[in-house]
Amino acid sequence: MDFLGGPGAASVLSLADSRFPGGGHVHSGGLEEAAARGFVRDVDDLASFLSGRLRTAGELAAVFAAAAAHGALRRRGRAFWAELDAELDARTPSPAQRAASRAQGAGTARAGRVAWPSPVLDDLLAAAPRPHHPVVVGTLVGLAGGGPAHAALVTAYLAVSGPAGAAVRLLGLDPFAVNAVLARLAPATERVAAEAARHAGTAPADLPAPGSPALDLFAESHIRIHRQEVRLFAS
């Protein structure tokens, strides 16, 4: 695949950019709770956390982003988007994780409606007014002309880059060392994205469903503790 030569490549950069105004900067992807419990104290801990996150939550996000891009390229209607929404709900047992996904999805949709207006996006938002984050990211990639592989790579990357940035802010880790962790994760990120893209045309009910039990427990704890004391991140 001519990944960077084809249409949609610039949208990949835009959506993966931490300056994309979708509100992702207020989410740590469970890193804040993991750090609060002492599971992530240094760069090595962070590498372990991010590797696991990539293989669980990252794979799930990449799978649904790829399926959404596939659907957007084919101009799928409301019934498809409703089904995709229900299938990702079923793969997200934690209400805190669902809320975090939909909060970021709504923020991304607001920015995306201005940047890439389309009846397809309108159909997605009619079916799911606060769409899941990977679904709206994948849709926007598709609307910008990108394919499932692009969408999967953006979301797999975001699954680790967001928490990595949060680790710098929360733990004061060396930004160069954290950036090097992301660089070392690049081959695994590409593998997860490529595997996810293979499923892009799969019926939504049969899409992979990787779970992450500790992340789900951390997400619920984070919300519970957030109500009692100030936390820097929403999730």
Place this chain on the structure above:
Amino acid sequence: MRARARLVVARDDAGRTVVRELRSMTPLTLVPRRPRVRARDGDDAATVHLVSSATAPLGGDELDLTVVVGPGAGLRLHGVAATLALPGHHPGGSGADVRIEVAEGGWLEYLPEPTVVTARADHTATLRVDLASDARFRSREVLVLGRSGERAGRLRSTVHLTRAGEPLLRQRVDVGEAWLDASAAHLAGRRVLATELLVWGPDPAEPASGDWWSLVPLARGGSMATALAADAVTAHHALATAVAAHPGLRETIPRHSNG
């Protein structure tokens, strides 16, 4: 070796649940239990014990179990011995495929014993549950990563839970890759993962949680309790704490048979 077992229960004219079909195949053995006292008011459910031989499933084995609960029938399907996912002599690993259907007004309590993922296991477990719109269902899965002092083999466990055709839960858990098991984003180094699914009356309005357990309402109905622990006893306590927070179960707990 491929083993196919099948269990069909139905409600008879007197309102009792009776076993209509029961086919065991080594190493999957289904043993119906007769109620010791028939007089338990309102409890006309059937109880069947799921007995696996201590050496099942071996590598290369494929176990299929189909369970059908007819309209208005009630079934307790309980395990009676710890399941061991042991290594075998065949390449390609072992698999267990459980398919469950519960019809209108029926209920099923499926409580198999823990799965111990021993060192060279390579096992794939799939549970597919299709519920009618008003059926009730409860199931438990306890995964133990290796016997004491042993590192875990591979297990991929997937559950599909649907109600009236709509997905309530689809989830896959992979264990046995040491680096992934250790990651705080997966199992956080804890050896026991216990989960319970509850489609059983009202779900909790809000999630309940402690540091290592939660009871959460699923997005489209049903609830899931989860516990992660260093050992099975702690996991069972934490799971019991989570399940105790479920309002539907508090209303109507089916009485447990002690055999």
